[in-house]
Amino acid sequence: MVQSLSRLKESPSQTAGPYVHIGTTPNFIGINHVYAQDLGLAPCPAAANGQRIIITGQVFDGSGAVLRDALLELWQADADGLYPSRGEHRGAADPNFPGWFRQPVDGVSGIYRFETIKPGAVPFIDGRKMAPHVTLWIVARGINIGLHTRMYFPDEAAANEADPIFTRFELRARLATLVAARDGEEDGVPVYRFDIHLQGDKETIFFDI
């Protein structure tokens, strides 16, 4: 016998279910007057620094069907690559940039849409720069534990090529699933399309972080 390490176990995950909106975006489904507004649903404040962008797309299941009940959360650095967080010790992030957004997909089209700014580069563990990216977290009915992925930018080819994740050779064939497609502009704001495939030939890379 040996001494116990006396650690607790993490609470196990369960699916968010089909009615995740009740708890996370109640106004979005018509439960008004409980909260003044839904957390994370507002677009990036106008006072935030940086290049405005739109990130939009759909989430697909293993049969190619669009999910109409998924919820996405986006976490990213500010335009200078600083996170507005307790864990950020390199400096103060843009006070007008929340860094975190939450969007349910549309109940009919399944389209999600984030209005944010393009993030600056953030260092990897060893100090090398990671290419600009946003972290996405996807939950829905049928997803037992939230899925983490990253979205990279198609117009950052050189930075992507040098990114510590992109240099992992065994992933070469699937890396394209992490890069958004440039999809025109809306009122001068660049639009990036990032579809997420949960399963199948085009399956997105998901991370165990």
Next chain:
Amino acid sequence: MRNAPAPNHNGGFYQRDRAWHPPAFTPNYKTSVLRSPKHALLSLNNTLSEMTGPVFGHAMLGELDNDLIRNYATTGDAIGPRIIVHGRVLDEDGRPVPGALLEYWQANAGGRYRHKKESYLAAIDPNFGGCGRSITDEEGRYWFRTIKPGAYPWPNGVNDWRPAHIHFSIFGHAFAQRLITQMYFEGDPMIWQCPIVMGIPDKAAVAQLVAALDREATIPMDTLAYKFDIVLRGRRSTMFENRMEGN
């Protein structure tokens, strides 16, 4: 070297034990069949992108945010068994997690959700919305008041019923700790018949999601109480100064 490893906020998080969590593919829960990745997850050492996360202040909370009996009520209190749910948010080292945002949602006493895609014939309670939120205090504690939710039938098997449950969404201090789970109630026989619950491989892990009846926290002649502690991932400590990313 320090004399003792200080509680540290620079190291990466303990790896998730994915044999403790439900796997993605749990075929008895039918929707998981087409919504589960087939490729292995890509393991990624925590970078700043994972070790940081949004900060939520107590100032964002409304007075009734943690009172589901009153926060949607117009003509009277919500109907059903009155309960308090309380507990602590801890990390795997047993340290409290202060400032954690909890959001919770549930069906009413009859098992009916207030959602436009829901068509169960049990009645809507006009005074019950079903959502609330709390931010943990300095000791990691939270509490809210609500109605005990009813069991709920769902189209999985021809006669499947969810046990009474409350959904929880939890933000710790980092996006790596982000978690959604469900709380069940002590003594409910349907817990062990539910395909969503039984997607969790280990019975001890299921037990971690079952809140205990807490008579000591009840309000006599008013409200019963259940205690539900939540554990988020712990962090590696940095015992040697020259290893900036932890031991």
